[in-house]
Amino acid sequence: MGAVDTQKELSVYESMAARFDIAARKLGLDEGLYKYLRMPNREIIVHIPVVMDSGRLDVFDGFRVQHSIARGPSKGGIRFGPDVTLDEIRGLAAEMTWKCAVVNIPFGGAKGGVICDPHQLSQGELERITRRYTAEILDYIGPERDVPAPDMNTNEQTMAWIMDTYSMHVRHTVTASVTGKPIDLGGSRGRREATGRGCMIACDEALKRFGRSRESTRVIVHGFGNVGSQAARLMHETGYKIVGVADIAGGVYNPRGLDVPALVEYVAETKTVSGFPGGEPIDCLAILEQDCEVLVPAATESVITSRNAERIKARILVEGANSPTTPPADEILFDHGVFVVPDILANAGGVTVSYFEWVQDRQGYFWTEADVNERLKHILVSSFDDVVRYGEKHNVNNRIAAYMLAIDRVAFTMKLRGIYA
Ligand code: GLU
Numbered sequence: 357m358g359a360v361d362t363q364k365e366l367s368v369y370e371s372m373a374a375r376f377d378i379a380a381r382k383l384g385l386d387e388g389l390y391k392y393l394r395m396p397n398r399e400i401i402v403h404i405p406v407v408m409d410s411g412r413l414d415v416f417d418g419f420r421v422q423h424s425i426a427r428g429p430s431k432g433g434i435r436f437g438p439d440v441t442l443d444e445i446r447g448l449a450a451e452m453t454w455k456c457a458v459v460n461i462p463f464g465g466a467k468g469g470v471i472c473d474p475h476q477l478s479q480g481e482l483e484r485i486t487r488r489y490t491a492e493i494l495d496y497i498g499p500e501r502d503v504p505a506p507d508m509n510t511n512e513q514t515m516a517w518i519m520d521t522y523s524m525h526v527r528h529t530v531t532a533s534v535t536g537k538p539i540d541l542g543g544s545r546g547r548r549e550a551t552g553r554g555c556m557i558a559c560d561e562a563l564k565r566f567g568r569s570r571e572s573t574r575v576i577v578h579g580f581g582n583v584g585s586q587a588a589r590l591m592h593e594t595g596y597k598i599v600g601v602a603d604i605a606g607g608v609y610n611p612r613g614l615d616v617p618a619l620v621e622y623v624a625e626t627k628t629v630s631g632f633p634g635g636e637p638i639d640c641l642a643i644l645e646q647d648c649e650v651l652v653p654a655a656t657e658s659v660i661t662s663r664n665a666e667r668i669k670a671r672i673l674v675e676g677a678n679s680p681t682t683p684p685a686d687e688i689l690f691d692h693g694v695f696v697v698p699d700i701l702a703n704a705g706g707v708t709v710s711y712f713e714w715v716q717d718r719q720g721y722f723w724t725e726a727d728v729n730e731r732l733k734h735i736l737v738s739s740f741d742d743v744v745r746y747g748e749k750h751n752v753n754n755r756i757a758a759y760m761l762a763i764d765r766v767a768f769t770m771k772l773r774g775i776y777a
């Protein structure tokens with residue numbers, strides 16, 4: 357999203373490291389493991405030559421950062437964007453390690469990115485960038501090594517190109533080399549909705565703790581990409597009242613509730629929620645501060661900072677995006693008694709169904725959508741309980757509890773494995 361608070365108070369990596377430091381200290385993490393886990397295991401930087409439609413040769417910078425493979429192959433998305441940085445990818449790669457550990461799936465963490473503006477590129481140019489990027493990192497990825505997935509500005513088509521490029525190089529089709537593929541190419545049913553569905557499940561669990569009904573709960577969803585739109589749609593279908601949505605172009609607010617199916621149709625045509633006639637127009641940052649019980653930041657990082665946290669009215673924050681809240685904002689929210697479902701739990705539905713996709717590809721046996729959704733719910737509900745109980749036991753907030761639980765699991769595995777010398 358462009359229209360966000362661009363004056364970042366902490367970078368994504370700095371935010372991750374600040375939380376890691378608190379959790380590691382509380383855990384009494386061994387000094388050597390602290391040093392090792394605070395930084396990624398491997399960082400790959402590539403310069404990708406691409407012949408543009410005009411015939412001109414252009415060069416794009418790309419990254420793949422593998423934070424940890426202690427618990428299994430590294431796992432995480434690839435994002436495209438003009439503002440992508442190595443620091444951001446490094447922070448997000450570590451977050452993937454913690455996310456996979458929180459939901460207890462057998463993966464480490466990674467993240468990739470290419471600096472480019474997808475909105476200025478043709479399909480052909482996007483395909484060539486994706487394929488050459490894949491070729492450049494080919495030796496470091498694969499079903500047993502590192503498994504990419506979609507993230508901001510990448511989608512099922514991007515994953516199909518990566519899978520095909522990988523498969524052409526190894527001379528046979530390897531569907532398990534990426535997740536988030538089209539269903540016809542070995543993708544999983546339910547993967548497209550999984551992150552949004554996970555937000556809804558996490559929100560349901562939070563409501564139970566407050567003894568609230570869905571029907572009496574007003575929700576604002578910030579961001580209307582894959583995560584935000586699916587979260588809004590599913591939450592509306594199950595009875596929540598969606599009172600506000602926003603994307604990069606602007607927002608719309610209606611205290612009586614938005615007609616979400618009509619909104620989804622409107623967005624399919626106009627590509628934005630801005631201008632939707634079912635509510636009052638509102639600025640895309642101002643919407644964060646409107647009246648509601650639940651806020652789902654599902655756009656991008658660092659939208660809730662020390663500059664606006666004070667004015668957040670929601671009692672429950674369900675982080676659909678990665679790192680939408682800065683550590684200084686965490687403190688303010690905590691002091692105000694906001695119940696935060698942290699990103700590495702709230703948005704873990706995506707990577708959980710990615711895990712199911714990888715399992716199905718390796719088995720060559722595909723599950724029904726009901727089966728996928730049922731298993732997803734089971735994992736998220738028990739992870740939610742684990743985090744909240746851990747926090748109560750150690751007297752820390754949900755964010756630090758999730759980090760502590762994750763770091764503890766990764767450190768335990770590393771101690772069992774020992775260090776190869
Ligand atoms: N990009 C998503 C995330 O940040 C999904 C990662 C995956 O499925 O591997 O969690």
